[in-house]
Amino acid sequence: MKYRTRRTALIILAALASLATVSCSEKNDEPDEPVVRELRFLQAFPDGAEHDPFAPPQPTLHDVLERIWEATDDARVKGLLVRVGPLQGSWGSVGDLVEALGEFREDNRPVHCHFETADNVGYLLLASSCDRISMSPAGTLDLIGPAAVMIYARALLEKVGVEAEIIHMGRYKGAGDMFIRNDMPPEAKQSMDAILDDLQGALLSATQLRTDGDLGRAKALIDQGPYGSDAAINAGLVDAVGFLRESREEIKTAAGVENIRRTRMLPKQEQLTLGQFLGLLSGEREKPKSSGERVALVFVNGNITDGESDARGNAVAGPFVRAMERLENDENVKAVVMRINSPGGSALASDRMWEAARNLADRKPLIASVGDMAASGGYYIASAAGEILAHPNSLVGSIGVVGGKFNVAKLAEDIGINTFILQRGKRAAWSTPVRALNPSERKAFETLLRDTYDRFISRVAAGREMETAAVLAAAEGRVMTAQDGKALGLIDEMAGLSEALHKARAAAGLGPEVPVELWPAPKGMLDAINELLSGNGEDDARTLQRLWLRQHPLATTLPLAAWAETLRVLAEEQVALIPPYLFTVR
Template structure:
């Protein structure tokens, strides 16, 4: 007993010492950052905002306990920096370095619009890259000068959607996926039962991919004064990939190194000081004395429990919505959605919480790159919905997948027996197969959830259930098409959604904007850091590096019936 008590005391002291040391380190680091960082008021005249965007652009920046988020770009900070620079007479130009940028088309659209507004003020934009993906070039195409490294390339080659199919793999492993779905166009299950796209899926994919591509080409053509037909020819024949070919095509203005881009800035502005966009565009907490609009960032797959990198946790979102609903200083909510959907139950819990906020204050949805399936379900109750022309939305349908491993277990020598008090007592537990009665029950559950989905969309959008049913079945739409069929109210980005929320709330100028989820302190993260959190972060990192694992993430993390859109568009 004494030894046990001694060990307990030692462990308690060690943990206390570790927490104190981490807290002290955080205070020291914070102090050093405050001492070494420049306040925006110290920006000199004739300065250049340096947008060095290397990494993946996301909309909600989870503060990593042990990492620096160095390869992550915060969409909100980028937008805020450009907006401030547009109005700031001390900022004369933007230097855009986008060699390693990875972002969705709709998010790029909003950044691009901000850059165009900056340029309309008579200010200069100079872009450089070691190489341009189609994503990074979409931003660079607005610049006055576009430079590409002599050893680089411009990957101007069109858009694609690639789907990996696991049906034969499952057969090799002796695992049979048992599939239930509602909606002929609900293609999330196809990788587990087919070896190529169904005609419905191919038709649906082409229906949203082609308009996105046309929009991409139209915007570039407008900025570079090149006909869309000519741009298509370059993509079809890969005739503007090499630097000199891209120069002859008019897609870039100069072949040169980064030093050449800096020389151009120097020639235009006489040795201008560079301003780091992260420090300049850092979001400030509004005063408690002003009325505010809350912006709730919902990014990732919708799941039960807590939020994390790549996940929208229903538990955490409901808590945030309760704070927003009860705070008298928050006059309206903007729900920013970048989600392919997820669990039906988790989506329904969030839907209910949004309904409760909607009952007391205006709620506006802002769709980013994707707000499909469950992602659309949580947008449906909002008073007003914005989307970008290239947003992927719709996909109103549901499914369930359960692996039948009977043959695999027999092959590897595992036998199982069970004692039951009723024929289906072990239904919905990890087991082998579904009886006819259980299969009927599953379809009954799916049909009930599907009918609820249709009803909620109809109520939120003020449409008849019959009208919504014609739009449903898993069909996917671009933002432009969704506006024409009534699923979306207006085309626009986050700024337009915030302005609409202010208008609905009848707020005068000078309101503040507060973002949710609120970042946790390092100490709060340490206390909440669990094996579950580590698993979520590792899984998200693996999915970014190996997209083939996305289906595993969806199926392993989500529970029960699913409402999710499974594909991504390749612009690289």
């Protein structure tokens, strides 16, 4: 496999060799005259700064924020035209877009928005940030309110001969309930009802901006969705129905300019020089070095896993710990922002990452910024920061532990497999999947989970400087919106990434012009090819599995990738810090 990978990389290099003499300089085509910038928010953006150079290009949330910040700082940009699409479940991170567009509008520069199809989160952005909203004649406005579908599959597992043995620490920690129950427990319904109430409240507040503050009218409009263009304009949810060409003319008139320019959402791509090409062939790759006073922005995205090599889409303990140690010891890094968008994962990895973050926080300002979610292991790491910022609809908490295994003994028997267990040691075979836990093993496992839970509580208490009793009041595995978390002391302020960077600079005594170092650094094609050649990249099989699950037809309505990752963590480590239930709210 490794030889095939290396051969593939060499073929790619050969194809790129024809570009090796291309100059790295680019013509600056930025206009000097006043312009309107056109931005595209056509899908939910992944958090972080990493791109897959071999996949169709897709901007990250950080890329999009950078484009808005650049427009805000450019006096030549007199207005924005924002094209909006379905933003799916990005209830928390949409607040970063609202925050950034609000900063642009502070100078009384107009922001017009146009969409073909928009959903709940898309309309939250439209109503909160746009001076004018237009939609295409054949467009759809899917303003219907949030919903969550909870699935319980114990009966299915029993039919195929599988028994899930899952133990929770925390009354609300129901991550394994889908495998061990056929109905929704009252604790899960209570938590989900609270989350849905908060999300509905946010959508109502945004819709009220279109109803002159009439709450009853806003509720009725949501209940009457979805909308075609005629119904949407008659309801006052949009200002105009027309094509994109007409929206472009409207914003030029409102901004008083003659030109509108479409903004490239992705960073400029690096170009391959002859020296870089030869360096790759020789196995050398010069790493860019940051210098001068700066702040660092560290992304913690995806499932938290233990290991020592990078894995795109996951937060891996080893690379994170090494990065935090480097930033801690770099005297020119004056402050650090951790951007967290993670449901948790490995208990061991979470504790390693907490310790690295805590050590850094003892020496320089460390601020945590929550995207859509910092739950369970994600919140575990966030609690090491001196301050935690989140948007009201970000999901936080889930301070609890889950562990267990799957017993496939009946399935094995039904399909003709006979198993024989030989062991030395009273509990040597406790994790085997072909028999159930005995009472002694279950008691020992519960003790292991209790120790992990107590450690979780103590880490949060130390990081948040809270009494243990106060942490316990917010714990029991309950996931909540950040606005509820703030009332319990889990969150310091309702704010996004822009404000977190501002606070970091201010805490370090730095001005707004000070640059930001990103980690993990954006990787271009050269980096990806170098990883293929060196054999240091992520596991190919896991990458293909993750991509397949994301492209599966059911992935639009069910969190298939999250379920698969939960099973993997439980199989490999038995003890996990993951949310109490796996769901998608749209």
